[in-house]
């Protein structure tokens with residue numbers, strides 16, 4: 213219950229390469245195994261539409277990236293792994309957020325400003341070739357993050373501004389309509405290497421210097437043979453500093469293996485031998501995953517099913533939360549009582565409620581019910597009514613953060629998620 217939520221999106225616009233693996237896939241899969249972390253990973257295919265207008269490429273990339281993450285060890289039972297476009301609530305939230313986002317905020321987004329600067333430099337209209345989708349990109353991204361109340365968003369530096377914008381948008385919404393959103397923070401992995409590519413510059417598709425993550429063995433060997441080196445002959449000592457080959461090796465090797473290669477450089481290892489070592493080291497890590505990847509790529513029906521199951525899990529949270537947000541902004545059932553003022557407080561009629569009672573065992577209990585009567589929380593027996601009332605008061609005042617301390621006094625309720633409970637408590641706290 214005191215879990216931290218991590219969420220990150222991957223835009224399906226190409227084939228994953230070793231740089232993506234070292235910089236994002238591998239650390240994320242490792243982080244997803246930490247017990248105190250609840251992770252959300254998704255394929256940001258709505259985002260892909262902003263830059264890709266080849267439908268087949270988006271479909272192919274979605275399959276490749278999903279298969280890559282699973283092959284690299286992501287466990288879809290443990291994390292929530294889904295495709296953005298399977299969650300229609302995200303587009304709905306995008307609109308709610310759009311209406312509280314100032315246009316000026318979006319004018320300042322780096323990606324948009326860069327496009328305008330480029331156009332201006334080329335003496336074109338400032339907005340030439342800028343789609344409204346590109347302009348709105350940060351709002352869609354805010355919806356991704358805020359929908360699941362993520363605390364931490366692991367991203368590269370280029371995305372930090374987007375997380376800050378998501379915070380601004382969340383704050384604005386909370387100010388207008390009550391505390392609905394957690395304010396997210398960017399989580400930048402400081403000790404994750406940026407992998408150099410074949411030419412020594414950062415590995416990137418746009419430099420055409422990348423090695424596809426699951427290139428077949430023969431192709432992997434061939435590509436590695438093309439890593440840029442200097443022209444020192446076998447027997448001459450080599451520099452590790454600035455050696456792309458060395459840096460790539462280091463991203464895969466243990467400290468001892470790296471030390472051994474450093475020694476081999478000093479001893480004058482030939483480049484062909486060094487490349488063979490690099491090839492073998494990478495292949496040792498990748499080969500088992502490659503086999504898994506190939507099997508997954510050959511089973512698109514299975515992949516589809518995994519993503520749909522993930523969407524199902526995600527929508528268990530997205531659906532009730534969207535209902536809460538719709539109520540908050542005034543998109544409401546006409547039968548509920550209307551309040552003339554701004555919706556800073558949820559209308560009483562729609563609030564969850566605590567009930568206190570005494571059982572035949574002589575003990576005092578309480579439960580928390582949704583407006584519709586569904587049971588959300590069930591206490592254990594208290595010896596006195598004051599003890600039960602004290603626990604309820606704590607939940608009313610503090611909301612979900614009080615749950616941790618009260619854990620021994622609560623019973624499990626089947627089929628109720630932590631998010632359902634948190635949502636109900638948030639509504640109660642906001643109405644105090």
Ligand code: TRP
Pocket residue numbers: 219220221222223256259352353356357365366367371
């Ligand atoms: N914009 C991100 C990128 O290009 C992808 C993305 C979309 C994302 N929605 C997100 C990342 C939400 C983190 C959280 O890398």
